[in-house]
Amino acid sequence: MKPTELSGLPAGVGEHLEGEGVEALYPPQAEAVERGVTDGENVVAAVPTASGKTLIAELAMLSAVERGGTALYIVPLRALASEKRAEFERWEEYGVTVGVSTGNYESDGEWLGSRDVVVATSEKVDSLVRNGAPWIDDLSCVVADEVHLVDDRERGPTLEVTLAKLRRLNHDLQTVALSATVGNAPEIADWLDAELVDSDWRPIDLKTGVHFGNAINFADGSQRKVRVDSGGKQTPALVDDTLDEGGSSLVFVNSRRNAESAAGRLGGVTGDHLTDAERVELRELAADIRDVSDTATSDDLADCVERGAAFHHAGLSSEHRDLVEDAFRDRLIKVIAATPTLAAGVNTPSRRVIVRDWRRYDPEFGGMKPLDTLEVHQMMGRAGRPGLDPYGEAVLLASNNDTKEELFERYIHGEPEPVRSKLAAEPALRTHLLATVASGFANTREDILEFLDNTLYAVQSAGNAQLESVTDTVLNYLDANEFVDRDGDTITATEIGHTVSRLYLDPMSAAAIIDGLRDAEGDDGSREYGSRGAVDGDPDESSGFVTGNDLLDDDPLADTEAEGDAGTGDDADDVSALGLYHLVSRTPDMYQLYLKSGDRETYEEELFERETELLGRTPSEYDDVAFEEWLSALKTARMLEDWAGEVDESRIAERYGVGPGDIRGKVDTAQWLLNAAERLAGELDLSNVVAVREAKKRVEDGVREELLDLTGVRGVGRKRARRLFEAGIETRADLRNADKSVVLGALRGEKTAETVLENVGREDPSMEGVTADADAKRAGREEEEGQASLGDF
DNA sequence: ATAGCGCGAATATAGACAGCATGTC
DNA sequence: CTATATTCGCGCTAT
Numbered sequence: 162m163k164p165t166e167l168s169g170l171p172a173g174v175g176e177h178l179e180g181e182g183v184e185a186l187y188p189p190q191a192e193a194v195e196r197g198v199t200d201g202e203n204v205v206a207a208v209p210t211a212s213g214k215t216l217i218a219e220l221a222m223l224s225a226v227e228r229g230g231t232a233l234y235i236v237p238l239r240a241l242a243s244e245k246r247a248e249f250e251r252w253e254e255y256g257v258t259v260g261v262s263t264g265n266y267e268s269d270g271e272w273l274g275s276r277d278v279v280v281a282t283s284e285k286v287d288s289l290v291r292n293g294a295p296w297i298d299d300l301s302c303v304v305a306d307e308v309h310l311v312d313d314r315e316r317g318p319t320l321e322v323t324l325a326k327l328r329r330l331n332h333d334l335q336t337v338a339l340s341a342t343v344g345n346a347p348e349i350a351d352w353l354d355a356e357l358v359d360s361d362w363r364p365i366d367l368k369t370g371v372h373f374g375n376a377i378n379f380a381d382g383s384q385r386k387v388r389v390d391s392g393g394k395q396t397p398a399l400v401d402d403t404l405d406e407g408g409s410s411l412v413f414v415n416s417r418r419n420a421e422s423a424a425g426r427l428g429g430v431t432g433d434h435l436t437d438a439e440r441v442e443l444r445e446l447a448a449d450i451r452d453v454s455d456t457a458t459s460d461d462l463a464d465c466v467e468r469g470a471a472f473h474h475a476g477l478s479s480e481h482r483d484l485v486e487d488a489f490r491d492r493l494i495k496v497i498a499a500t501p502t503l504a505a506g507v508n509t510p511s512r513r514v515i516v517r518d519w520r521r522y523d524p525e526f527g528g529m530k531p532l533d534t535l536e537v538h539q540m541m542g543r544a545g546r547p548g549l550d551p552y553g554e555a556v557l558l559a560s561n562n563d564t565k566e567e568l569f570e571r572y573i574h575g576e577p578e579p580v581r582s583k584l585a586a587e588p589a590l591r592t593h594l595l596a597t598v599a600s601g602f603a604n605t606r607e608d609i610l611e612f613l614d615n616t617l618y619a620v621q622s623a624g625n626a627q628l629e630s631v632t633d634t635v636l637n638y639l640d641a642n643e644f645v646d647r648d649g650d651t652i653t654a655t656e657i658g659h660t661v662s663r664l665y666l667d668p669m670s671a672a673a674i675i676d677g678l679r680d681a682e683g684d685d686g687s688r689e690y691g692s693r694g695a696v697d698g699d700p701d702e703s704s705g706f707v708t709g710n711d712l713l714d715d716d717p718l719a720d721t722e723a724e725g726d727a728g729t730g731d732d733a734d735d736v737s738a739l740g741l742y743h744l745v746s747r748t749p750d751m752y753q754l755y756l757k758s759g760d761r762e763t764y765e766e767e768l769f770e771r772e773t774e775l776l777g778r779t780p781s782e783y784d785d786v787a788f789e790e791w792l793s794a795l796k797t798a799r800m801l802e803d804w805a806g807e808v809d810e811s812r813i814a815e816r817y818g819v820g821p822g823d824i825r826g827k828v829d830t831a832q833w834l835l836n837a838a839e840r841l842a843g844e845l846d847l848s849n850v851v852a853v854r855e856a857k858k859r860v861e862d863g864v865r866e867e868l869l870d871l872t873g874v875r876g877v878g879r880k881r882a883r884r885l886f887e888a889g890i891e892t893r894a895d896l897r898n899a900d901k902s903v904v905l906g907a908l909r910g911e912k913t914a915e916t917v918l919e920n921v922g923r924e925d926p927s928m929e930g931v932t933a934d935a936d937a938k939r940a941g942r943e944e945e946e947g948q949a950s951l952g953d954f
Numbered sequence: 955a956t957a958g959c960g961c962g963a964a965t966a967t968a969g970a971c972a973g974c975a976t977g978t979c
Numbered sequence: 980c981t982a983t984a985t986t987c988g989c990g991c992t993a994t
Binding site: 521834 | 964965966967968969970971973974976977
């Protein structure tokens with residue numbers, strides 16, 4: 162079937178596709194058309210990665226738009242949202258408008274409603290439904306990408322419930338679900354009342370095999386000799402072998418450290434295959450990488466990249482990831498050693514995929530657990546670049562014959578696992594039942610159960626009473642915490658319940674935050690809400706900690722170890738920033754830092770010193786689980802405090818054993834939760850709203866209180882603000898009136914200085930002919946040296 | 955006395971969504 | 980039966 166033969170698409174689309182080289186639809190695409198994707202039919206397409214799933218979705222969405230409707234494309238990751246947006250934007254010349262909505266990339270709601278196609282994460286869609294975005298009701302087509310992720314314990318239920326809600330809001334909604342090949346595709350189609358396209362067809366041949374001894378044994382019976390040198394290292398031999406053919410490799414490993422060390426070693430292999438031109442480009446890329454962040458992770462990555470290798474994991478900042486992914490697609494980087502981030506993320510195809518580690522440590526399992534077949538298939542699916550490689554190769558590594566047999570059985574001949582709904586778990590239902598009640602989908606227990614009947618869980622558990630019993634548990638919980646009211650059979654959300662639902666908080670997080678903030682209200686007594694009693698110890702102590710202000714004169718970036726900066730300070734009712742950081746860090750919405758062996762002692766001591774600042778009662782030391790969580794929340798809180806105390810990124814990374822990406826992630830989450838805390842405090846008329854807002858702003862900008870005014874200027878972050886401050890420019894007003902030479906001295910670089918002055922609203926920002934003030938320059942330098950000397954902690 | 959070495963023991967282990975108000979190629 | 984890379988700690992030796 163030719164694209165131009167398709168009916169119901171906007172004029173020009175078929176020709177455009179042919180222009181892209183799509184001469185005929187791939188068989189699964191043609192089958193989807195036969196089943197009616199372009200006529201508004203529900204379709205579930207369970208096909209391998211890179212076999213044209215996206216075009217199936219595009220056909221559905223474009224035909225929906227042509228009929229005057231609008232479409233929503235749901236993705237699991239923010240990075241995928243921008244990737245898809247970019248892809249769909251090629252239809253704009255045929256009059257199809259595209260918009261994106263994710264947590265960090267928010268377009269105006271009204272504007273979004275005017276788009277023909279909107280790309281959003283599942284959580285964002287859920288949030289839009291909760292907040293009653295009007296355009297949601299008018300959708301005519303929804304696409305769920307990677308729908309097999311409903312199997313995920315944490316995030317799966319969101320997608321499941323969101324799809325159920327969208328379909329409830331609009332019974333005529335066309336539902337298209339794209340899935341990897343899974344064990345139970347018919348069941349998913351059944352759930353969504355959809356036609357099923359289930360296929361193993363791939364546009365490029367994928368040769369799968371196991372390397373053992375001196376050869377890859379492919380599933381088709383063929384062999385390829387890949388000699389392993391005396392060192393016995395299979396991975397470098399395979400990478401080298403691919404390079405000889407001019408191809409790049411993707412190596413999947415099971416830990417960050419393994420990824421980093423493997424990349425280091427593989428750099429020795431790739432380094433021999435580079436042209437001089439590539440070396441130059443790689444050096445530039447390495448410099449860009451170093452510029453992203455001043456951390457050991459960043460340096461290590463740059464070192465690898467200079468030799469044509471890279472590692473990839475969640476400890477990298479998103480800028481790092483983008484640089485690495487782009488360079489790999491451009492074939493500049495020859496090999497990436499990656500954790501599973503890359504298998505689920507944006508498209509990074511490679512000639513050869515090497516699944517080195519097929520087991521991963523799992524504390525619940527109590528050892529090394531084999532990866533799911535589905536997950537390994539996702540990794541292997543990255544092999545083969547359409548239009549560039551004749552075929553892709555996916556190779557598993559075995560060190561003995563038994564392993565070889567097992568790998569064949571499990572991952573090459575084995576069926577992927579069936580997808581199982583994880584909806585009947587308390588944490589999932591806590592959030593979703595409150596939202597279901599709050600946004601009016603149900604207002605009795607029976608309504609709720611009937612609504613839940615539209616989920617995959619219901620399809621898979623006919624006659625199973627578990628969902629019902631968990632529902633009752635959760636309703637009791639919501640009632641006890643005053644998020645819902647029960648009047649006879651009628652269940653309604655309370656005002657605070659509505660807020661919690663709209664803020665997208667786990668009700669348990671909200672309860673913890675409310676509890677903690679009320680606790681800090683101290684003895685005003687009028688609000689006894691699930692109170693666990695006041696903080697132990699002398700009440701005067703709650704405002705008696707060191708504010709650290711006296712440290713500022715000597716060394717503004719001194720270690721914040723002894724510091725409990727209370728923000729606004731003088732109010733006896735006030736809570737310290739650390740207390741608030743700890744409060745949000747111990748909610749289920751914050752993924753806490755891991756306690757390493759020595760940490761337990763360190764943070765027990767820390768707890769002893771600063772317990773009075775924490776909100777709520779410290780759990781008993783004998784309650785091992787709770788106490789440990791309390792401590793790791795303290796560790797997380799200390800990291801946030803360091804960040805807000807202007808401790809250098811490299812020191813934070815070193816002290817807490819994290820990468821720049823982790824720091825950003827924690828800081829982001831803290832901002833979000835503190836914002837929610839601020840709203841809750843405001844709504845409940847708690848006195849500590851101001852302290853919460855202050856703590857939030859400091860985390861946002863990563864600065865101490867006195868810099869908050871300066872960081873309000875666009876282009877001024879924590880570093881520039883501190884340098885300006887040291888040069889005597891303490892406020893925006895100062896900046897507008899300051900001597901230009903001082904500004905230039907502090908900021909270095911004429912262009913930066915001009916931009917900053919422009920942003921602060923100065924009339925004559927030009928830096929022409931201005932020379933940097935020596936004192937201001939020196940202040941900056943000393944600060945950096947001071948920073949460096951702190952390294953030996 | 956001590957730097958250097960070899961070797962068994964100990965250690966640690968993936969990922970990442972959301973609010974809000976502004977601003978961005 | 981099945982992890983593995985890396986660091987740590989200890990006892991030993993050569994200087």
